[in-house]
Amino acid sequence: MNFTLTEERQMLQDGLRRYLRDTVTPDLLEDATESASGHSETLWQGLAEMGVIGALFSEEDGGFGGAGFDIALTFEEMGRAGAFEPLLETGILAGGLIAALGSDEQKARIEAIIGGDILTYAHAEPGSRYDLSRVTTRAAKSGEGWTLTGLKSVVPHAPAATHAVVSARTSGAVADRDGLSLFLVPLDVTGLSARDYTVNGGGRAAELSLVDVDLPADALIGPEGGAFDAIETAHARATCAVCAEALGLMESIRALTTEYLQTRKQFGQPIGKFQALQHRMADVLIEIEQARSAVINLAGHLEADRTIRERHVSAAKNLIGRVGKLVVEESIQMHGGIGMTREYALAHLAKRLMMIDHRFGDADYHLERFIRLAAA
Amino acid sequence: MDLNYTDEQKAFRDDVRAFLEAKLPKRLSDKVAGGKRLTKADYEEWHAILNEKGWLGVTWPKEHGGTGWDAVERHIFEEETTAAHAPRIVPFGLNMLGPVLMKFGSDAQKAHYLPRILNGDDWWCQGYSEPGAGSDLASVKTTAVRDGDHYIVNGQKTWTTLGQHANMIFCLVRTSKEGKRQEGISFLLIDMDIPGVEVRPIVLLDGEAEVNEVWFNDVKVPVENLVGEENKGWTYAKYLLTHERTNIAGVGFANAGLAALKRIAGLENDGDRKLIDNPFFAAKIAQVEIDLMAMATTNLRTIAAAAAGQAPGAESSMLKVKGTLIRQEINALTRQAAGPYAMPFVSEALDEGSNEGPVGPDYAMPATQAYFNNRKLSIYGGSNEVQRQIVSKMILEL
Numbered sequence A: 001m002n003f004t005l006t007e008e009r010q011m012l013q014d015g016l017r018r019y020l021r022d023t024v025t026p027d028l029l030e031d032a033t034e035s036a037s038g039h040s041e042t043l044w045q046g047l048a049e050m051g052v053i054g055a056l057f058s059e060e061d062g063g064f065g066g067a068g069f070d071i072a073l074t075f076e077e078m079g080r081a082g083a084f085e086p087l088l089e090t091g092i093l094a095g096g097l098i099a100a101l102g103s104d105e106q107k108a109r110i111e112a113i114i115g116g117d118i119l120t121y122a123h124a125e126p127g128s129r130y131d132l133s134r135v136t137t138r139a140a141k142s143g144e145g146w147t148l149t150g151l152k153s154v155v156p157h158a159p160a161a162t163h164a165v166v167s168a169r170t171s172g173a174v175a176d177r178d179g180l181s182l183f184l185v186p187l188d189v190t191g192l193s194a195r196d197y198t199v200n201g202g203g204r205a206a207e208l209s210l211v212d213v214d215l216p217a218d219a220l221i222g223p224e225g226g227a228f229d230a231i232e233t234a235h236a237r238a239t240c241a242v243c244a245e246a247l248g249l250m251e252s253i254r255a256l257t258t259e260y261l262q263t264r265k266q267f268g269q270p271i272g273k274f275q276a277l278q279h280r281m282a283d284v285l286i287e288i289e290q291a292r293s294a295v296i297n298l299a300g301h302l303e304a305d306r307t308i309r310e311r312h313v314s315a316a317k318n319l320i321g322r323v324g325k326l327v328v329e330e331s332i333q334m335h336g337g338i339g340m341t342r343e344y345a346l347a348h349l350a351k352r353l354m355m356i357d358h359r360f361g362d363a364d365y366h367l368e369r370f371i372r373l374a375a376a
Numbered sequence B: 001m002d003l004n005y006t007d008e009q010k011a012f013r014d015d016v017r018a019f020l021e022a023k024l025p026k027r028l029s030d031k032v033a034g035g036k037r038l039t040k041a042d043y044e045e046w047h048a049i050l051n052e053k054g055w056l057g058v059t060w061p062k063e064h065g066g067t068g069w070d071a072v073e074r075h076i077f078e079e080e081t082t083a084a085h086a087p088r089i090v091p092f093g094l095n096m097l098g099p100v101l102m103k104f105g106s107d108a109q110k111a112h113y114l115p116r117i118l119n120g121d122d123w124w125c126q127g128y129s130e131p132g133a134g135s136d137l138a139s140v141k142t143t144a145v146r147d148g149d150h151y152i153v154n155g156q157k158t159w160t161t162l163g164q165h166a167n168m169i170f171c172l173v174r175t176s177k178e179g180k181r182q183e184g185i186s187f188l189l190i191d192m193d194i195p196g197v198e199v200r201p202i203v204l205l206d207g208e209a210e211v212n213e214v215w216f217n218d219v220k221v222p223v224e225n226l227v228g229e230e231n232k233g234w235t236y237a238k239y240l241l242t243h244e245r246t247n248i249a250g251v252g253f254a255n256a257g258l259a260a261l262k263r264i265a266g267l268e269n270d271g272d273r274k275l276i277d278n279p280f281f282a283a284k285i286a287q288v289e290i291d292l293m294a295m296a297t298t299n300l301r302t303i304a305a306a307a308a309g310q311a312p313g314a315e316s317s318m319l320k321v322k323g324t325l326i327r328q329e330i331n332a333l334t335r336q337a338a339g340p341y342a343m344p345f346v347s348e349a350l351d352e353g354s355n356e357g358p359v360g361p362d363y364a365m366p367a368t369q370a371y372f373n374n375r376k377l378s379i380y381g382g383s384n385e386v387q388r389q390i391v392s393k394m395i396l397e398l
């Protein structure tokens, strides 16, 4: 048994932590959200130069990592800094799906991705909630190519991306696993329109509407109608990423709250001297350690067989959802009024952490799924 | 034991319903129900409608132009107005300062200020908290130094709710540094248009500027603006806090929130069913509903005791803790129900008549907003920790 990172990973973690600590300021985050692209070009280029995007791809795909622990350490650091770059969408989802299913020509794109090209991933739809196979966007063969029509909801970082990997149904009924296909869609293609907006927790996203979008034959990524397993695997990896990000956010919130308890004085003493708060902060710490273990469990089983992997996906996401809510609510409460203000660093971290429960299935969704997986 | 309203109380409830049916503008109830931003004019419009009927001074006796209602009638009014999505009555003048002036104010103060509260000439805000004085309110530092016919006020108040709309602020100020801290505090009424008063907005978690910092720089306040006696302000402040804590349970808000939650869960798709048919989510809704049913009765028990002449004591602390936890849980479930659409934030969509429509269902963004905003419920008006302290001291005698 060994819970230490390999030397390479430790170096990456240390370097990334230092870089983000020096680079990510409240102003940078504010400017990123206010900007049209919804992210920071400086930060993104810096991450690309450090090789952070490459760490999300395996060596055979041109990267130098790609395993569960690479994902976990990278996103934990992103969370610790409260950063919101298109790393998940580019590296894990769109990029990961191209790596998993793409033809050689399509995979040639990965080099540019590792170098900083931004992609996004459009799968969820207005009524699909967290249901992975519920896709109504249709792709029909037209001549040599394809025609796509449908709506995609809350597509993160669409304003910054040049392309999206879009899921569409080429056959089957609305919630069938069979019949799902993936397409690489340029976001400036005729027939595609986007309404973009800011999101709680930082950055921008968009609603995409596709009306008779014509795509060439080679826009199809992977087998026609057979993308579900790859989508599920990509979501497992994405869940690992957001769980690790949540953990990083929790660690920063814990540090901020502990420091506040030590310095804020009421009734002539630091409020951290009140036992009522000491015990609650101790519970927060205990739960964050649980969260860390859940992330390790998931990262360590990300390359395991589907049944084992998915059990850990749902276990981790359920636990992270519950602990995240506790950490958000307790940290705000123990700060008092200051915890309610947008100016104070806690606000951004807490909102971002809470919003993670709204991605890839919330705590209850994964509780039910965990039970179903155990029964299967 | 009888859990039902008397015939008179039922008749009263029907009157309130009929009034709301006839007089509550749909424009306003739509905004409240839809989680839209209320403007100063919206609040003033509703206050004026209530005042015309003589129902604005809900907690006031008849001699001062109030309703003269007992605790049960006030409760019924609260229940019906929240169910109908009426804007809340802005409490600072009506529920806080009014009762203090009636009890401790001079005849001149009563004659001048009370009618102005009812007719909307003055918008009051509450200047208690300071950066260094939150839970430990007795440590207020803002000073008022007597200089002839005036006090010269210097210092800073913070978290002043809706101070941006206010023209008047009632403040706890330090007039003496001798003896116990509580014995050097006075209760002063300050006109915010006097030179030296500066109001700066504070933006909260939800992006709204609902509270403010209020700065005083050599502000000259006439001595007749002192309420009661110098250095007795703490007594008045505590009296005010007991009034602030009436209706503290927020049962009406919780009921309205629960109804909205059920409606949303009935609309949200969850696989092949609706979210409300998801046993895990349905269990959570049921759990909070069960808590609320008991809470409503705990609340009525206190109200009945109050109507029978018992002053609410530490019971109101109990109601505050449980009531806010229930409301916050309803807010959390509503946010959860909104699913991925809890994420988009389009500020303009909260304004009436904006061209920017909501992203996704119209209930989604307000659900997230309300969740973050209502974290305040367990912080202000005496935090839940402070309330628990009161319960353990006053009821448990620990």
Ligand SMILES: Cc1cc2nc3c(=O)[nH]c(=O)nc-3n(C[C@H](O)[C@H](O)[C@H](O)COP(=O)(O)OP(=O)(O)OC[C@H]3O[C@@H](n4cnc5c(N)ncnc54)[C@H](O)[C@@H]3O)c2cc1C
Pocket: A264, A266, A267, A271, A274, A276, A277, A333, A334, A335, A336, A337, A338, A340, B125, B126, B127, B128, B129, B131, B133, B134, B135, B136, B158, B159, B160, B161, B162, B211, B376, B379, B380, B381, B382, B383, B384, B385, B386, B389
């Ligand atoms: C949205 C909002 C609106 C407000 N509106 C107004 C207003 O209009 N006018 C006004 O005067 N004030 C207002 N307040 C201020 C409010 O009353 C204070 O925030 C509150 O009293 C808590 O003070 P604090 O924020 O300084 O927190 P602190 O007192 O610093 O408390 C920080 C944490 O320590 C805990 N704590 C403190 N003492 C103890 C103890 N002895 N034992 C255990 N735990 C303890 C608290 O419960 C809290 O969790 C408002 C606050 C908010 C958030």
